[in-house]
Amino acid sequence: MNNSFIDSLTCDFVRDLTPYESARRLFSGGNDWLNANESPFSNEYSLNTERFNRYPDCQPESVLRAYAKYAGLSKEQVLVSRGADEGIELLIRGFCNPGKDSILICPPTYGMYAISAQTFNVSVQKAPLNSDFSLDLAALEAIANSDNLPKLVFLCSPNNPTGTLIAQEQINAVLALFAGKSLVVVDEAYIEFSPQYNQTALLADNPHLVLLRTLSKAFALAGIRCGFTLASQDIIKVLLKVIAPYPVSDPVAQIAHQALSEKGVDLMQQQVSTIRFEQVWMKQALANMQGMEFQGSDKANFLLYRCQDKDALMQHLVQNGVLIRDQSKQILLGDCLRITIGSREENQRLLALIQQFFQEGQAA
Structure with a gap:
């Protein structure tokens, strides 16, 4: 079967689509994966195999109740999915x-x-951030008052890849601008690293607000693909119409339930504290390194740096088995590299390689 035949059958909008360049698509090797904002921790879980011969529940009751308790909401306000990415879809x-x-x-x-x-x-409308990575409220207001209203307004706080939080007054302003017009979706994938800034309290008075959460980051469970959408019961009912019949496998549900137990949440918070400590250490070490200019903020589990020699530095790191993420294709982020905070050993190896790069004059 030739490629032209397949090409002729492919949807027009899919034919020209560039897929998301995930960490594993970009690189197949590497000893230290510091490019996907994963946790450096790997925790133990137990599995009961008695029901593996049965289809799982569409929405596992034990997981819904556990996450609702964790988030301080009712289970009717929670939907569990294959990562927050499925929530977006x-x-x-x-x-x-x-x-x-x-x-x-x-x-x-x-x-x-x-x-x-x-x-x-x-289609995708864009209101780029200001140079300080705050929202451009004037641009958002113009769109909110236009004839081309978006159905969904996506905000990310803490934002990936800038590590910045959206100021509370700006979130309130966006909610006011799009009330009765569009759903405002706040992605809180990294909220455990800045928990005091979560927006769950706003759900009660803002029926057009949706929050996205995940177990991939702070809970150290990127491998099980488990995320959550928090919203009004009416929005959840719509999402249940379009979700797959069995989106969450039984092993995933068992692990998620254990992670969301009191013991599991305590462990997560301890590990977040360790990651935050490492982040401070890494930031201080890089502050004294000429050629690395810190960008944005540090409210998640990564750091963003501008490096004029980012291509050569990336090549040096890849050759030595350490992977970080090039963000320079994004607006406002020319020559920017994002570094996930890993274990102390991983962080030390990365820092040593960056020091070696500049000391040996490999920079242009």
Whole structure:
């Protein structure tokens, strides 16, 4: 079967789509994975195999109740999915008409909002962040008052890849601008690293607010793909219409339930404290290194740096088995590299390689 035949059958909007460049797609090797904002911890869990011959529940009751308790909400306000990425897709599928509707993003930000929209033939409007990575409220107001309203407004706080928080007054302003017009989706994938800034209290008075959460980051469970959408019961009902029949496998549900137990949450918080300590240490070490200019903020589990010799530095790191993430294709992030905070050993190896790079004059 030739490629032209497959190409002729492919949807027009898919044919020209550039897939998301995930950490594993970009690199197949590497000893230290510091490019995907994963946790350096690997925790033990037990599994009961008695029900592996049965299909799992669409929404495992034990997981819903555990996350609702953790978030301080009712279980009717919670939907569990294959990572927060599926939550993004479900919102687009449930609320956006293909070929007609749009979403709104504020780059630089997480790439899957745009990719997911384009996958469903939904257009993407953009209101780029200001130079200090705050929201451009004037641009958002213009869109909110236009004839081309987006169905979904995606905000990320803490923002990936800038590590910045959206100021509370700006979130309040966006909610006011789009009340009765669009859903405002705040991605809180990294909120455990800045828990005091979570927006769950706003759900009660803002029926158009949606929050995205995940177990991939602070809970050290990227490998099980488990995320959560928090919203009004009416929004959850819409998402349940478009979700797969069995989105969460039984092993995933068992592990998620254990991670969300009192013991599991305590462990997560201890490990977050360790990561935050390492982040401070790493930031201080890099502050004295000429050629690395800190950007944004440190409210998640990574750091962002501008490096004029970023291509040569990336090559040096890859050759030595250490992987970080090039963010320079995004607006406002020319020559920027994002560094995930790893274990002390991983951080030390990375720091030593960066020092070696500049000391040996490999920079242009």
